[in-house]
Amino acid sequence: MVDVILTVTMNPAYDMTYRVERFERGQAHRVRSVEQRIGGKGINVTRVLNQLGKYARATGFSDHAFAAAAELEMPVDFVHALPWVRRTVVISESEDGTATALWEPGARVSNPHAVEQLAVRVSGLLPDINGLVISGSLPGGVSPGLPAELARAAIAANVPTICDVDGESLRLAAQVPGVILMPNTEELERLTGRVPLTPDEVATAARPLIDRGVRAIIATRGADGMVAVTSTGAWSATLPEPMSGNPTGAGDSAAAAVISALSERTEPDWPAILIDAVATSAAAVLIPVAGEIDRCARTRIAPTVVIEKLAEPSTQDSAK
Numbered sequence: 106m107v108d109v110i111l112t113v114t115m116n117p118a119y120d121m122t123y124r125v126e127r128f129e130r131g132q133a134h135r136v137r138s139v140e141q142r143i144g145g146k147g148i149n150v151t152r153v154l155n156q157l158g159k160y161a162r163a164t165g166f167s168d169h170a171f172a173a174a175a176e177l178e179m180p181v182d183f184v185h186a187l188p189w190v191r192r193t194v195v196i197s198e199s200e201d202g203t204a205t206a207l208w209e210p211g212a213r214v215s216n217p218h219a220v221e222q223l224a225v226r227v228s229g230l231l232p233d234i235n236g237l238v239i240s241g242s243l244p245g246g247v248s249p250g251l252p253a254e255l256a257r258a259a260i261a262a263n264v265p266t267i268c269d270v271d272g273e274s275l276r277l278a279a280q281v282p283g284v285i286l287m288p289n290t291e292e293l294e295r296l297t298g299r300v301p302l303t304p305d306e307v308a309t310a311a312r313p314l315i316d317r318g319v320r321a322i323i324a325t326r327g328a329d330g331m332v333a334v335t336s337t338g339a340w341s342a343t344l345p346e347p348m349s350g351n352p353t354g355a356g357d358s359a360a361a362a363v364i365s366a367l368s369e370r371t372e373p374d375w376p377a378i379l380i381d382a383v384a385t386s387a388a389a390v391l392i393p394v395a396g397e398i399d400r401c402a403r404t405r406i407a408p409t410v411v412i413e414k415l416a417e418p419s420t421q422d423s424a425k
């Protein structure tokens with residue numbers, strides 16, 4: 106059977122990249138170049154999975170024109186539920202690579218049956234998939250519990266599932282036994298109420314969630330790499346030097362690397378998965394637009410990733 110991975114994007118977006126020399130608050134800017142591509146977290150994950158040689162398909166909510174767009178170049182099966190598609194704008198500065206993001210909230214779901222239709226679509230595909238990624242924000246009119254609900258059904262069907270969501274959706278997803286979470290530092294802080302600055306602090310913040318049944322937390326730490334916490338241990342992975350480029354979509358590339366490994370259904374080698382996730386996301390930073398990696402760079406970067414096993418936090422530390 107071919108490995109098939111499904112991604113769910115409930116709030117897709119046209120990813121816009123505006124390149125300017127230098128961005129100054131309060132000033133007018135002549136934009137040097139504009140790039141537009143269809144994105145949103147799950148769609149970006151799908152693109153990177155295709156680059157990694159995996160067969161991936163995308164679902165979620167969209168408007169009619171978006172779902173039909175030839176540009177998508179991937180098997181899609183969206184529920185037509187949004188009257189229009191939002192834009193997510195990154196202002197990228199040529200001078201030093203600084204990226205400033207403006208994320209539109211997007212439309213409310215207009216179809217009263219949309220949630221049910223999406224749940225039916227995902228559950229219908231569960232027997233045929235080896236991995237599921239549910240990622241990104243939700244449009245208005247959708248309950249924050251939907252990602253957790255979809256994840257619960259997938260895990261019950263033995264499908265490895267990543268939820269890369271924030272806020273109340275993350276809190277509810279963290280209650281689903283077997284789920285894999287990929288929060289960034291700020292999301293982990295909002296979830297746990299701790300300020301996880303160092304890798305050890307990330308592991309200490311994540312450990313109680315693992316003890317309550319989360320399968321793995323892969324915390325992304327921007328240019329400082331990632332920390333993975335599982336029931337078998339905790340590891341930190343870093344690069345000797347940060348990359349300069351556009352980090353938008355780097356988290357999506359990391360999710361693609363993790364689900365790609367888990368879809369193979371062998372016992373997960375978490376340190377190896379973490380190394381690949383760090384290399385893949387760094388390779389995404391090198392590409393100016395979101396949702397694409399530099400494959401040669403990924404191969405080159407992987408052997409340079411520094412992996413460290415973290416000491417287990419004492420029960421007292423985790424309980425604080």
Ligand SMILES: Nc1ncnc2c1ncn2[C@@H]1O[C@H](COP(=O)(O)OP(=O)(O)O)[C@@H](O)[C@H]1O
Pocket residue numbers: 289290324325326327328329330331344346347348349350352353354355356357359382383386387390
């Ligand atoms: N400047 C960078 N250099 C190298 N890798 C980076 C850089 N910025 C981000 N990454 C990689 O991308 C991952 C995701 O980025 P991060 O900003 O933490 O997530 P998100 O975009 O989801 O908020 C990081 O954990 C890291 O591995």
Ligand SMILES: O=P(O)(O)OC[C@H]1O[C@](O)(COP(=O)(O)O)[C@@H](O)[C@@H]1O
Pocket residue numbers: 116118119120144145146147149193208240241242243352353354355356357358395396
């Ligand atoms: O759905 P959200 O949370 O608003 O995020 C949407 C945005 O996230 C991105 O996929 C980037 O995500 P990451 O930087 O976390 O990988 C953008 O390309 C996209 O438009």
